[in-house]
Amino acid sequence: MKTVFLVIAVIATGCYSPNLSNEPFACGSDTPQCPDGYDCMSGTCVKSGGNAVVQVDAAMGSGCPDELSEPNNSYTAPFVTPVASQFKTWKLTGLAICPAGDIDVYALTTNAMQTLTASITYDSSGEPLDMQLLDSNGMTMKNGTAMQGMTNVVSASVADLPTNMTYYVFVQASTAGNQNTYSLDIAVTP
Numbered sequence: 001m002k003t004v005f006l007v008i009a010v011i012a013t014g015c016y017s018p019n020l021s022n023e024p025f026a027c028g029s030d031t032p033q034c035p036d037g038y039d040c041m042s043g044t045c046v047k048s049g050g051n052a053v054v055q056v057d058a059a060m061g062s063g064c065p066d067e068l069s070e071p072n073n074s075y076t077a078p079f080v081t082p083v084a085s086q087f088k089t090w091k092l093t094g095l096a097i098c099p100a101g102d103i104d105v106y107a108l109t110t111n112a113m114q115t116l117t118a119s120i121t122y123d124s125s126g127e128p129l130d131m132q133l134l135d136s137n138g139m140t141m142k143n144g145t146a147m148q149g150m151t152n153v154v155s156a157s158v159a160d161l162p163t164n165m166t167y168y169v170f171v172q173a174s175t176a177g178n179q180n181t182y183s184l185d186i187a188v189t190p
């Protein structure tokens, strides 16, 4: 059975701190668990619409590192991210194209007319990975391109996307059959 496998990497600064910053802090035990404008995510109050680093817990998988984010092999069965309803910037680490032939798909839904930017950073000592942004019908709307000087970072951006539409980040090996680990960043603005 799948249990909570997302761990928000945070620096806890205490409950109901009067100095409310963008840094997440521990949720309270009573309701409401977080002040107005904050959501309780995995035991941590994070600013609604703010940023979060989320980590797939590799230790809970016995095979491929990101086993517990699987299956997300198609846009019809994606890993659904909380972008943009809860977070406008979202990072997922501990991911992998594994085993050979694996495809990873992540969904996000706009909540305004927004620019979507996604990037993957793969292990530079391993095999190259590719990323694409797919539209709501699963069709490619932008191919990721390698960042100059950091060829293991592949990113793509599309502006003026309408509100309340679901888009997908599609990740696969550049050469079929290859495998590698990676992290994923998704951001929408404004």
Ligand SMILES: [Ca+2]
Pocket (backbone or CB within 6 Å): 064, 066, 070, 095, 096, 097, 098, 102, 103, 104
């Ligand atoms: Ca995978």
